Amino acid sequence: MELYEKNIPACECEEIHSEVVDKKREAMPDESTLYDLSDFFKILGDSTRVSILFAIDGEPMCVCDIAELLGMTKSAVSHQLKILRRSDLVTYRKSGKNVFYTLADDHVRDIIEKALEHIKE
Amino acid sequence: MELYEKNIPACECEEIHSEVVDKKREAMPDESTLYDLSDFFKILGDSTRVSILFAIDGEPMCVCDIAELLGMTKSAVSHQLKILRRSDLVTYRKSGKNVFYTLADDHVRDIIEKALEHIKE
DNA sequence: GTAACAGTTGAACAATTGTTCAACCGTTTA
DNA sequence: TAAACGGTTGAACAATTGTTCAACTGTTAC
Numbered sequence: 001m002e003l004y005e006k007n008i009p010a011c012e013c014e015e016i017h018s019e020v021v022d023k024k025r026e027a028m029p030d031e032s033t034l035y036d037l038s039d040f041f042k043i044l045g046d047s048t049r050v051s052i053l054f055a056i057d058g059e060p061m062c063v064c065d066i067a068e069l070l071g072m073t074k075s076a077v078s079h080q081l082k083i084l085r086r087s088d089l090v091t092y093r094k095s096g097k098n099v100f101y102t103l104a105d106d107h108v109r110d111i112i113e114k115a116l117e118h119i120k121e
Numbered sequence: 122m123e124l125y126e127k128n129i130p131a132c133e134c135e136e137i138h139s140e141v142v143d144k145k146r147e148a149m150p151d152e153s154t155l156y157d158l159s160d161f162f163k164i165l166g167d168s169t170r171v172s173i174l175f176a177i178d179g180e181p182m183c184v185c186d187i188a189e190l191l192g193m194t195k196s197a198v199s200h201q202l203k204i205l206r207r208s209d210l211v212t213y214r215k216s217g218k219n220v221f222y223t224l225a226d227d228h229v230r231d232i233i234e235k236a237l238e239h240i241k242e
Numbered sequence: 243g244t245a246a247c248a249g250t251t252g253a254a255c256a257a258t259t260g261t262t263c264a265a266c267c268g269t270t271t272a
Numbered sequence: 273t274a275a276a277c278g279g280t281t282g283a284a285c286a287a288t289t290g291t292t293c294a295a296c297t298g299t300t301a302c
Contacts, residue, residue: 016185024182034171037165037233041162041163041171045159050162059141075293076290096299099248099249110235119154183279185277196281203281
């Protein structure tokens with residue numbers, strides 16, 4: 001870990017453009033921001049989780065129905081929902097034996113929408 | 122794999138809300154779109170690659186300088202640049218012994234910007 | 243109460259992934 | 273030509289991750 005620190009391992013290069021490197025170093029976000037950012041994208045970087053997000057967009061769905069829709073076991077879906085819950089990407093509401101999940105906010109939908117645009121070049 | 126197919130394994134649930142499931146199934150994107158989308162996010166889901174994208178935003182940087190900035194070996198950086206190249210997120214220009222990388226387009230910057238907003242709630 | 247079902251959870255396993263290491267290619271300079 | 277350096281690459285290794293399986297909790301219905 002320990003991103004862009006000067007002391008540790010290093011790159012074994014001889015001729016560094018140090019003006020450029022120094023300028024860039026100033027402009028870089030905090031290390032913790034970079035980790036938060038990549039952690040966020042990591043969650044969207046799985047087709048099961050993205051599918052779940054599309055599924056529960058708009059009308060909420062129970063775990064059983066999501067599993068049926070995606071052709072997966074309840075267990076597998078529940079494990080992924082736990083990850084989505086932990087990151088506050090989804091909310092849930094219990095109703096009898098069922099648990100209904102839906103998107104936590106519109107922010108995620110926006111990001112996915114922008115990414116979809118990018119993919120279609 | 123084989124998302125939301127009915128024939129295969131299945132979810133072992135008894136009482137499915139089939140109207141909901143059917144409606145959602147219609148609304149779901151193509152399976153290939155879901156994979157493309159998650160593959161795209163997978164690339165942004167690594168702190169080294171996100172750091173590289175921030176670094177080469179604006180002024181291009183050579184591999185050596187990126188490695189120095191991030192405190193990594195040239196090899197590690199080059200491996201990640203290969204992944205970013207393969208996905209057309211970066212472009213490069215050779216100049217003598219150096220190779221200068223920069224962002225391919227503004228689309229990626231927009232998505233990262235939106236994700237940053239989301240993280241800061 | 244107890245049987246049945248929806249959902250959750252932890253351990254185990256296979257698959258994927260990021261970095262290291264060593265060897266290599268291409269360009270520059272002596 | 274040969275040495276030096278920037279950059280790339282493939283194999284190997286460790287670490288992470290997604291699904292399966294089995295056991296469990298909580299709610300409903302008999």
